[in-house]
Amino acid sequence: MIASYASTSERIWHYAFRMLCGLIIVFLILPILVIAPLSFNSDSFLLYPMSGFSTRWYEEFFSSPAWRQAFTNSLIISPFSTLLAMLLGTPAAVGLTRIDFPGKGLLTAILISPMVVPVVIVGVATYLVFAPIGLTGSYLGLIMVHAALGVPFVVTTVSATLQGFDFNLVRAAASLGANPLTAFFRITLPLVAPGVISGGLFAFGTSFDEVVVTLFLAGPEQSTLPRQMFAGIRENISPTIAAVATILTVLSTLMLITLEWLRRRSERLRAAP
Amino acid sequence: MTQYSATMPAPLDTAPEASLQSRLRRAERMNKLKYGALILPLAIFLMLTFVWPIAALLKRSVDNPEIITAFPQTSALLRGWNGQALPDDGVFAAFAGEMAQIKGTPVLAAAAKRLNMEVPGFRSLMMRTVRATPLEAGASAREVLIDADPRWGETATWQLLARNASPYTMRYLLASLDHKVNEQGKVVATSPEEAIFVDVLLRTFGMSFVVTVVCLLLGFPLAYFIATRPVKTANVLLMAVLLPFWTSILVRVAAWIVLLQSQGLVNQALMHLGITDHPLQLVFNSTGVYIAMVHILLPFMILPLYSVMKGISPVYMRAALSLGCPPFRSFWKIYFPQTLPGIGAGGLLVFILCMGYYITPSLLGSPNEQMASYFVAFYTNQTINWGMAAALSAILFVATLLLYAIYTRLVGSQNMAARAR
Numbered sequence: 001m002i003a004s005y006a007s008t009s010e011r012i013w014h015y016a017f018r019m020l021c022g023l024i025i026v027f028l029i030l031p032i033l034v035i036a037p038l039s040f041n042s043d044s045f046l047l048y049p050m051s052g053f054s055t056r057w058y059e060e061f062f063s064s065p066a067w068r069q070a071f072t073n074s075l076i077i078s079p080f081s082t083l084l085a086m087l088l089g090t091p092a093a094v095g096l097t098r099i100d101f102p103g104k105g106l107l108t109a110i111l112i113s114p115m116v117v118p119v120v121i122v123g124v125a126t127y128l129v130f131a132p133i134g135l136t137g138s139y140l141g142l143i144m145v146h147a148a149l150g151v152p153f154v155v156t157t158v159s160a161t162l163q164g165f166d167f168n169l170v171r172a173a174a175s176l177g178a179n180p181l182t183a184f185f186r187i188t189l190p191l192v193a194p195g196v197i198s199g200g201l202f203a204f205g206t207s208f209d210e211v212v213v214t215l216f217l218a219g220p221e222q223s224t225l226p227r228q229m230f231a232g233i234r235e236n237i238s239p240t241i242a243a244v245a246t247i248l249t250v251l252s253t254l255m256l257i258t259l260e261w262l263r264r265r266s267e268r269l270r271a272a273p
Numbered sequence: 274m275t276q277y278s279a280t281m282p283a284p285l286d287t288a289p290e291a292s293l294q295s296r297l298r299r300a301e302r303m304n305k306l307k308y309g310a311l312i313l314p315l316a317i318f319l320m321l322t323f324v325w326p327i328a329a330l331l332k333r334s335v336d337n338p339e340i341i342t343a344f345p346q347t348s349a350l351l352r353g354w355n356g357q358a359l360p361d362d363g364v365f366a367a368f369a370g371e372m373a374q375i376k377g378t379p380v381l382a383a384a385a386k387r388l389n390m391e392v393p394g395f396r397s398l399m400m401r402t403v404r405a406t407p408l409e410a411g412a413s414a415r416e417v418l419i420d421a422d423p424r425w426g427e428t429a430t431w432q433l434l435a436r437n438a439s440p441y442t443m444r445y446l447l448a449s450l451d452h453k454v455n456e457q458g459k460v461v462a463t464s465p466e467e468a469i470f471v472d473v474l475l476r477t478f479g480m481s482f483v484v485t486v487v488c489l490l491l492g493f494p495l496a497y498f499i500a501t502r503p504v505k506t507a508n509v510l511l512m513a514v515l516l517p518f519w520t521s522i523l524v525r526v527a528a529w530i531v532l533l534q535s536q537g538l539v540n541q542a543l544m545h546l547g548i549t550d551h552p553l554q555l556v557f558n559s560t561g562v563y564i565a566m567v568h569i570l571l572p573f574m575i576l577p578l579y580s581v582m583k584g585i586s587p588v589y590m591r592a593a594l595s596l597g598c599p600p601f602r603s604f605w606k607i608y609f610p611q612t613l614p615g616i617g618a619g620g621l622l623v624f625i626l627c628m629g630y631y632i633t634p635s636l637l638g639s640p641n642e643q644m645a646s647y648f649v650a651f652y653t654n655q656t657i658n659w660g661m662a663a664a665l666s667a668i669l670f671v672a673t674l675l676l677y678a679i680y681t682r683l684v685g686s687q688n689m690a691a692r693a694r
Binding site: 010017018020021024025027028029030031032034035038047048088091094095096098099105107109110111113114116121122123124125126127128129130144147148151155205208209211212215216226229233237241249252253255256260 | 304305308309310311312314315316318319321322323324325326327329330333491494495498510512513514515516517519520521522523524525526527528529530531532534536537538541568571572600625626628629630631632635636646649650653659662663666669670673677678680681
């Protein structure tokens with residue numbers, strides 16, 4: 001990379017810069033790599049060097065009723081809130097890209113705002129309003145608010161996909177006799193599916209990692225995995241936490257790989273003649 | 274097809290021009306309705322689960338229901354009182370009557386708690402007074418009340434009631450800026466030992482600013498490095514940025530506790546290198562909070578910077594270099610100005626997100642690092658003071674909104690997630 005005629009100071013700068021970037025990458029990655037091995041540690045301290053290999057912390061995770069219930073709750077709340085976010089966000093994104101009206105910018109800003117409003121405010125506000133109507137301590141309340149937090153991701157990713165979408169295809173389908181529903185399911189949806197799926201993955205990730213709203217809205221029966229982890233870290237951070245962290249990291253890596261695959265696929269499709 | 278037939282002579286139509294125009298307009302309207310109907314469900318859903326709750330919370334910051342609920346009649350009378358001399362017998366009688374009605378109910382307790390916030394000792398005053406009610410037939414309300422507590426003979430006591438006889442108050446908003454209304458009805462600064470909120474707000478903004486600057490200092494070189502690599506290498510390096518971005522915040526917090534604890538890897542490394550001979554306290558103080566916050570928010574800085582840098586053509590820099598401009602100067606004069614949109618977007622995004630953080634400081638910090646969010650949660654969960662929780666939320670919300678407005682001006686709200694990726 002470096003030219004043979006480069007001066008000494010240029011060489012020093014070149015390598016110093018590379019080292020700096022290397023250190024920043026270590027800073028980004030190290031915390032994620034450091035915790036997985038410790039979840040297989042045989043003694044109960046989260047310290048290196050490890051004393052031996054054991055899967056007891058995973059056994060403890062799967063046999064503890066509290067953790068099991070938290071895991072089950074997460075597997076109920078996140079998929080449903082993701083589904084809700086996708087069902088509401090996808091049509092809205094189609095609508096927003098197709099028409100213009102006064103106040104559209106403001107409406108878009110409001111639809112996206114759950115992404116930026118501090119979650120504590122969302123948590124306290126929904127607690128204030130949901131408590132009198134019995135939506136606190138219920139799955140429904142949590143699913144609704146998690147969907148609201150995830151929906152901006154669906155709207156933005158689907159809108160981004162629609163930027164490159166040729167609506168003449170829908171017209172062509174209509175002129176060939178397809179009714180609007182058929183045209184949507186046979187033409188539009190397959191083409192924007194990558195956007196819908198990646199938006200859904202973002203929404204799922206948001207819900208699956210959500211603590212603050214859950215702290216305010218969930219009763220003891222609705223405690224989720226992050227909520228349980230939050231309590232665990234606050235009290236006493238144990239290797240069981242490391243085991244849960246490892247499971248979550250594997251999960252998020254899988255989601256990232258899926259997203260990356262989707263992105264490359266759509267890039268390939270776009271590049272194809 | 275419709276267009277084609279529209280240009281054909283239309284012998285059967287009586288007024289072809291007008292009809293075409295109106296038909297087009299009709300079609301346009303139908304189109305708007307059709308696509309508007311697609312947006313509507315989401316708009317309604319967010320109204321119910323997001324906009325309405327936040328509006329209700331913000332309204333709470335100026336709500337003052339306690340006194341009006343407890344003493345509706347007295348409140349109405351006091352609103353017509355001039356506030357100079359003691360109120361007349363009618364006010365005393367109405368007050369004593371209403372005291373007797375709510376004796377022993379939570380309504381009285383709420384009113385007493387509310388007044389006690391303004392003047393400590395008012396709760397016991399109320400409780401002592403309520404014991405003197407209901408009045409015996411024919412007794413003078415004025416005498417009985419002043420007999421129960423001489424403070425009912427002072428105008429200041431009634432002025433306090435009168436000040437709170439309105440359904441709205443600025444008290445909570447003023448209190449969250451360390452101000453209050455004094456006995457004379459003037460806005461004054463609260464005494465230094467009670468004044469904590471300005472410090473909390475300044476700390477919130479200050480910490481967000483530091484985190485943003487550190488993220489920029491670390492993110493800029495890495496984004497530049499990635500943007501100038503060949504596609505394959507850049508993709509691998511981007512994964513290194515995206516992996517932490519996708520990892521649960523709690524996992525990262527736990528990881529930092531493990532790394533930074535007194536016998537953790539960081540302390541081991543520092544002692545091994547001879548930088549220190551005893552373990553440093555790196556977590557449960559500001560160091561830990563800053564390290565973890567920078568780690569969590571760094572991807573939000575790198576990704577917008579990267580997307581801007583990728584679009585900068587290298588030919589300008591090359592032109593500057595070939596014309597004899599030294600490398601650093603040409604970088605500063607030519608390349609850097611082109612990255613400003615990315616710096617603006619990334620910086621605002623990191624600042625906005627940082628301001629609202631709750632989990633990271635509460636798990637990794639000491640009480641000295643808690644930000645505004647912590648106090649919102651504190652007033653909701655611990656002391657159940659909705660007014661203060663709402664007022665602090667309102668300030669945090671307005672600050673977020675202002676920055677978000679600047680952000681949307683800068684990059685457009687649609688691009689937010691695209692850039693955040």
